[in-house]
Amino acid sequence: SYELTQPPSVSVSPGQTARITCFGDASPKPYVYWYQQKSGRAPVLVIYEDNKRPSGIPERFSGSSSGTMATLTISGAQVDDEADYYCYSTDISADHRGVFGGGTKVTVL
Amino acid sequence: QVQLVQSGAEVKKPGASVKVSCKASGFTFTRYGISWVRQAPGQGLQWVGWISAYNGNTLYAQKLQGRVTMTTDRSTSTAHMELRSLKSDDTAIYYCARRGEHIDYWGQGTLVSVYS
Numbered sequence: 068s069y070e071l072t073q074p075p076s077v078s079v080s081p082g083q084t085a086r087i088t089c090f091g092d093a094s095p096k097p098y099v100y101w102y103q104q105k106s107g108r109a110p111v112l113v114i115y116e117d118n119k120r121p122s123g124i125p126e127r128f129s130g131s132s133s134g135t136m137a138t139l140t141i142s143g144a145q146v147d148d149e150a151d152y153y154c155y156s157t158d159i160s161a162d163h164r165g166v167f168g169g170g171t172k173v174t175v176l
Numbered sequence: 177q178v179q180l181v182q183s184g185a186e187v188k189k190p191g192a193s194v195k196v197s198c199k200a201s202g203f204t205f206t207r208y209g210i211s212w213v214r215q216a217p218g219q220g221l222q223w224v225g226w227i228s229a230y231n232g233n234t235l236y237a238q239k240l241q242g243r244v245t246m247t248t249d250r251s252t253s254t255a256h257m258e259l260r261s262l263k264s265d266d267t268a269i270y271y272c273a274r275r276g277e278h279i280d281y282w283g284q285g286t287l288v289s290v291y292s
Contacts, residue, residue, distance in 0.1 A: 098278075102279075110282055
């Protein structure tokens with residue numbers, strides 16, 4: 068079955084750039100979505116269709132995709148960005164069932 | 177504004193069934209689907225399944241196929257997820273979420289605890 072692989076953790080200093088990767092080897096490559104989940108809260112959509120930002124999401128969040136890798140970039144990370152981040156996509160070989168990556172804990176300190 | 181309000185926490189014994197509800201407001205219910213996602217304690221997100229509020233079509237995670245049933249009540253804009261033959265590793269927060277082109281708005285989550 069289709070799997071999405073993320074690093075377990077990423078650390079970044081305030082004001083620096085954090086990059087979170089999501090590896091998935093489906094072909095053709097479906098869109099990737101990114102969700103932010105703060106402790107004890109429901110997830111929030113921060114990027115959709117690889118690189119689109121929903122209204123209300125700060126511009127410092129951006130997404131990109133190339134080959135088998137999707138990347139969420141937080142430019143000028145803030146302490147408030149500390150959270151778990153999950154990539155999500157669909158398994159084309161399984162009727163487009165949803166698949167989440169394992170999640171990446173982003174620490175800003 | 178878009179809101180998804182879920183039913184309260186449940187405590188069940190192994191082998192029992194649980195039904196979680198998700199009441200939608202602030203959008204035209206039948207133009208969207210509802211996805212269900214769960215999160216075991218300290219773990220990541222796991223996709224459970226999806227139902228179209230337009231025609232009732234469903235798609236379930238393969239590992240839960242046969243134990244899960246999703247339904248909608250268009251008269252009350254409410255989605256339901258029933259999970260049967262509960263096991264201890266079904267203990268999780270269950271989220272409903274609106275799905276149009278993608279999953280965007282989420283409910284607050286419902287904790288389902290399974291223990292003897």
